[in-house]
Amino acid sequence: MTNPLTVRFWLAWLLVGLSNLVLAQPPRGPLVVSPQVNADKSVTFRYLAPQANEVKLSAQFEKAPVAMTKDAQGIWSVTVGPVKPDIYPYSFQADGVTVMDPANVAFFPNERFKASLVDVPGDTPLIHALRDVPHGSINYEYYPSIEGTTGSLVVYTPPGYDQSPSKKYPVYYLISGTTDTEETFFKVGKTNLILDNLIAEGKAKPMIIVMPYGNMAARVAEQKGGAKPADPTVRDGADAVKRANDFTTDLVSNVIPYVEKNYRAIPGRENRAIGGFSRGGGQTLRTAFSNMDKFAWVCAYSSYLSPDEMNRSYPSIVSNPQQTNKQLKLLWVSVGSDDFLYKGTVEFMDYLKAKNVQFKSxxxxxxxxxxxxxxxxxxTTPLLFQQ
Amino acid sequence: MTNPLTVRFWLAWLLVGLSNLVLAQPPRGPLVVSPQVNADKSVTFRYLAPQANEVKLSAQFEKAPVAMTKDAQGIWSVTVGPVKPDIYPYSFQADGVTVMDPANVAFFPNERFKASLVDVPGDTPLIHALRDVPHGSINYEYYPSIEGTTGSLVVYTPPGYDQSPSKKYPVYYLISGTTDTEETFFKVGKTNLILDNLIAEGKAKPMIIVMPYGNMAARVAEQKGGAKPADPTVRDGADAVKRANDFTTDLVSNVIPYVEKNYRAIPGRENRAIGGFSRGGGQTLRTAFSNMDKFAWVCAYSSYLSPDEMNRSYPSIVSNPQQTNKQLKLLWVSVGSDDFLYKGTVEFMDYLKAKNVQFKSxxxxxxxxxxxxxxxxxxTTPLLFQQ
Structure with missing residues (x-):
């Protein structure tokens, strides 16, 4: 039997012979362009799978997977929309197998699933659009973390950071959700571009944004050996409390000192904000409420703490609301009305209201x-570090 | 019919009710740990696909795909090896569909395929191992590029860069292969960790490494609209020459000025090196040979130019070898004996030898x-910028 790689090998040699230009890699089948955003905001998705029997598009702007059709080359495609401008995760389902779009470089960093990203631009640039404004920089850093591990951070520095070597900045610590990684606020959330745009418009103060990895247990297991930790999406009481405490310890004892040593960060609670999405929002609230001397600005995105946990673990936050309201320059809570955490988040807001703790929502x-x-x-970033 | 998402929704609420801790996301099926590198350097791969009929592992340390077997939960697995310590790309083939490992965060950035990465550590740390040494930083940058586009760069700064604000460094421009992206030398090549280790051992000089994106045509098409460019793996003469020229123009006219303005780079040809892999090696040789006033250190990894192109496009390089040998502090050519470019690379080395152009290989x-x-x-990095 002829190995297809052997065929490619000789085909490659043939092309080298025909061309005077260096051949980088063997040919790989037809070029597939996907996704292709059309002028009317419809989007064409394509996927090469000559042997598949059924391929569907699964996209976060569609309620259910959409059937794709195959052409003579074996390329499956579908055009959907017009789609409301935004960035959406999507994947293909090929004979039931969920697969990223091989033709698309934009991806969703995550521990448990793999998805691609499609960016449908607005007629006027959306808040995350790559515009011709001064750009900050994204920095990948290693730092000494808990239990002798080496931690990883993604750090945004604002435009002009390197050109103003004596200027110092406030810092926003921003934590992503369960199974997300330290890259998700950058690659999916486009936090750097949002800040570049807001700063260019004078709407947000120039700030450093520090994006840590939230899953301490997984990193300890990976670097120190032994079995991997329990499933982080399963909420067993003691294990979850340890995970929460490990995160707070690492952020306060390791991340903040590393950042304030290696970046031009203004120290002090009024120059530190903390926020997060989903699990990262829970980590935010726990870290902030147990370290009121460290943070004055607190943002919970699609997350909350239960009244029971608040009463049990953070009684001083609600027993003296005047003091809390004076200490917190901002307490922010937001959620989507279709979020599966909507009810709990509303309950949290009602609880804060009943306790006379001020917040914006x-x-x-x-x-x-x-x-x-x-x-x-x-x-939220336009509200941070103002006055 | 009950929507599985609805079931998850209520299961999530149930868990919220049972737990006082915030539930970040709905449950997602059993936790899959993959890859798992065992003490004897064997590796266990696992993939959740209850409905698949056949799943194979395709890994660069195996000559052919390896069958996996399914357990009662629907998790396919196989243990292979022991595997020679290194970092290898791999993927799963599920009923013929090539898919990344959903449980693995480490991935291969590429325009045409998606693969995961497994890191089998050595008994003594390999050259790319994450060690307890001072670490440099990886920076993602935007810069003004050709045809009004915004280009992207990944930039390594060496350990201590931010702590020594008056120190300047030489720069290595390092270009990845066809269909690779500006992230590939970082995410797959671990260039930052290799340099951290070599610098810690005193074997390489501290340097800045600039990793550009090589596919100008794709970026112009993406940002300026219109049809996507021709398949970059197809070598049509005129189109390929334009692509090569565009790259050289962008590097010399846009990237170098941006880097020398925004980083503490020592200017001048003796403080600039250029190197690349595969197509990036071809781009390296063309850019260097047409800009001998800009670069004194040149490294071609798994790449070459044909004698015909050398004679036609760069006659001055070989007509006056004494001058070339004096100008180039290093000309480096390397290749693997099983590389499909092996024969052409050896021919290139023979050509240089016959022309009395000095090189290391x-x-x-x-x-x-x-x-x-x-x-x-x-x-090669230990050779660069050494007097």
């Missing part, structure tokens, strides 16, 4: 999605 | 792989 359409996270980041 | 085992790229980066 935003309830949007939509669910537990990164489309909503971008909205919340764009709504 | 390394021929390794293996093929056109990123395992070899790491070896070449580790072999």
């Amino acid at each position: 935003l309830v949007t359409d939509g669910g537990h999605t990164w489309m909503n996270v971008k909205t919340y980041v764009a709504a | 390394l021929v390794t085992d293996g093929g056109h792989t990123w395992m070899n790229v790491k070896t070449y980066v580790a072999a």
Whole structure:
């Protein structure tokens, strides 16, 4: 039997012979362009799978998977929309197998699933659009973390950071959700571009944004050996409390000192904000309420703490609301009306209200999605470090 | 019919009710741990696909795909090896569909395929191992590029860069292969960790490494609209020459000025190196040979130019070898003996020899792989900028 790789090998040699230009890699079948955003905001998706019997598009702007059709080359395609401008996760289902779009570089960093991203631009640039404004920089850093591990951070520095070597900035610590990674606020949330745009418009103060990895247990297991930790999506009481405490310890004892040593960060609670999405929002509230001397600005995106946990673990926050209201320059809670955490988040807001703890809130359409996270980041960062 | 999402929704609420801790996302089926590197260097791969009929592992350390077997939960698995320590790309083939490992965050950035990465550590740390040494930083940058587009760069700054605000560094421009992206030398090549280790051992000089995106045509099409460019793996003469020229123009006119303005780079040809893999190696040789006033250190990894192109396009390089040998502090050519470009690369080396152009070379085992790229980066960076 002829190995297809052997055929490719000789075909490659043939092309080298025909061309005077270096051949980088063997041919790989027809070029597939996907996704293709059309002028009317419809989007064409394509996927090469000559042997598949059924391929569907699964996209967060569609309620259910959409059937694709195959052409003579074996390329499956479908055109959908027009789609409301935004960035959406999507994947293909090929004979029941969920697969990223091989032709698309934009991806969703996650521990448990793999999805691609499609960016449908607005007629006027959306808040996360790559515009011709001064750009900040995204930095990947290693730092000494808990239990002898090496932690990883993604850090945004604002435009002009390198050109103003004596200027110092406030810092926003921003934590992503369960199974997300330290890259998700960058790659999916486009937090750097949102800030570039808001800063260019004078709407947000230049700030450093520090994006840590929230899953301490997984990293300890990976670097220190032994079995991987229990499923992080399963909420067993003691294990979850340890995970929450480990995160708070790492952020306060390791991340903040690393950032304040290696970046030009203004120290002090009034120059530190903390926020997060989903699990990261829970980590935010727990870390902030147990470290009121460290943070004055607190944002919970699609997340909450239960009244029971508040009463049990953070009684001083609600027993003296005047003091809490004086200490917190901002307490923010937001959620989508279709979010599976909507009811709990509303309950949290009602609880804060009953306790006379001041907060700002935003309830949007939509669910537990990164489309909503971008909205919340764009709504809250203009409020941070103002006065 | 009950929608599985509805079931998840209510199950999520149930868990919220049972737990006082915030539930971040709905449950997602059993936790899959993959890949798991065992003490004896064997590796266990796992993939959840209850409905699949056949799943195979396709890994660059195996000559052919390896069958996996399904357990009662629907998790397919196989244990292979022991595997020679290194980082390898791999994917699963589920009923013929190539899919990344959903449980693995480590991935291969590429325009045409999606693969995951498994890191089998050595008994003593390999050259790319994450070690307890001072770490440099990886920076994602935007810069003004050709035809009004915004280009993207990944930039490594060495350990201590931010702590020594008056120190300047030489710069290595490092270009990845066809269909790779500006992230590939970072995410797959681990160039930052290789340099951290070599610098810690005093084997390489601290340097800035700039990793551009090589596919100008794709970016112009994406940002300026219109049809996507022709398949970059097809070598049509005129189109390929334009692509090569566009790259050289962008590097010399846009990337270098941006880097030398925004980073503490020492200017001048003796403080600039250029290197690349595969197509990036071809771009390296063309850019260097047409800009001898800009670069004194030149590294071609798994790539070459044909004698015909050399004679036609760069006659001055070989007509006056004494001058070339004086100008180039290093000309490096390396290739694997199983590389499909092996024969052409040897022909290039023979040509240089016959023309009395001095070069250093390394021929390794293996093929056109990123395992070899790491070896070449580790072999060449200690030579750069040494008087």
